[in-house]
Amino acid sequence: MAQLEIRNLHVEVEGKEILKGLNLDVDPNEVHALMGPNGNGKSTLLAAIMGNPKFTVTQGSITFEGKNVLEMSVDERSRAGLFLGMQYPQEVAGVTNSDFMRAAINARLDKPMPLFKFIKEMESTIKELQMKPDLAHRFLNEGFSGGEKKRNEIVQMKLLKPTLAMLDEIDSGLDVDALKIVAEAIVNMQKERSMGLIVVSHYERFYQLIQPTHAHVLVDGKIVVSGDASLVKRIDSEGYDWIEKEYGVKVEEISDEKPKTAVFSLGSCAASTKKGA
């Protein structure tokens, strides 16, 4: 049995079926590249594994280290060793990065980590990702540039030490130098901890740095082709057209994969009154 085992997974978002019977196995030390045109279900798969409440699993199973993931809450999945580095990390005003990370680390320990040890670990991780030292005291992602948000996801991954990490377009928004720093941090951690990885990216350059052991193409809610790193190369040079011909599936880009973000509403400038939530 694989560490992460996904069988016949069907997932709906707002009543629309996005994943239509997906199978995937991931074991420690494996790096899986997940490719496919936008809107075909890559982000949906990662969100469903993590337990995003907006995504409903209607059929199939997900097990992690033999445990039924679908019965676990989001935070239980995290504490079980799953991590999702997000495409659009949330901004949370009023909560500092260090308070957040300390709470998250302590949530998985029997005894809280000594403050001094935590500070040292956080500082060295911030340094490794070459972020500004004041990161710890800034509010979580608030006012961060796109690239800073992505680096901060990796800071969090390093501190939380997951067994299996999923990275959703973690390379977008990063310039060439930042891409190298982030990729290096990911690879180091993957090797050190024999971590399993599922990576979604559109860029061959990033895959070159990450060096996937497996590659999959997701089309219309199913994995249509699986292979090794050579698949990434072929798609980079030839696109997805050949898959259409060889596998007889229609490959379409479906727009609007970006989740709608709810905005904390500011009432009008005059009197506000509210009953109920």
Place this chain on the structure above:
Amino acid sequence: MECQKYVLDDGGIHEIICSDKMQITVSAENHCSVYLICKEKMDCTMTLVVEKDAHLNLLSWNESEALNMNCEIILKSNAFLKASYGEMSEGSVSMKNTIHLMGEGSQADIRTASIVQHQKHFEISCIHHASHTIGLMENYAVIYEDGDYKMNDTGKIEKGAYGSESHQTSRVLTLSEKQKSEVIPLLLIDENDVQASHATSIGQIDENQLYYLQTRGLSKKAALGLITVGYLMPIASALDDEKLSSELSQKIEKKVGLA
């Protein structure tokens, strides 16, 4: 009933226990801090005078099960008051607080941070009687089930108080369907050469924020607590005293279910 009188003419932090009737005067040119604690259920009438060129940093911390407070504050010329109200008791509060900016160049920064589980009603008015006066009001509140929050915030600039500023901000976070919150900011302005603004928001916790914190292993309760603490925590460090800050921080963490 006898009035408790305090005349503060030396620096440092003065700890004062709230009584039924009290009068606090900060002598001219003196800079000091007051930590005012209310422990018992009471009706309190307070007069606070900050004399010419004096600075007062006031932190009022309420732990009483029911507090009815009526407070008149008078600021003389170039007096400065920073007043922070930590209203985190489980009980009810009715507070009327009127700040008179009597002297030219005086300034009042008023901040409230409230946890509301029962009825907490506030009526805070800042009246600009003299020119070049500044009144800032900031309110942060977290409303739990059965909470009933009301904030009437008034900035009044009288004729002749030119060059004055009045600004109000209120942020209310509602955590339950069963609650009531109302914020009424009011600006009454009788002078042309002034600056004034108000901003209010009342809203629930952002589901996306909650999910994000949960994906890092925080339970829903802990995630809620962390976001809530962000609203309230600045009040804990209102006075420049590390021991008190950490003591109050711990109390706030406990109240929102973090500790």
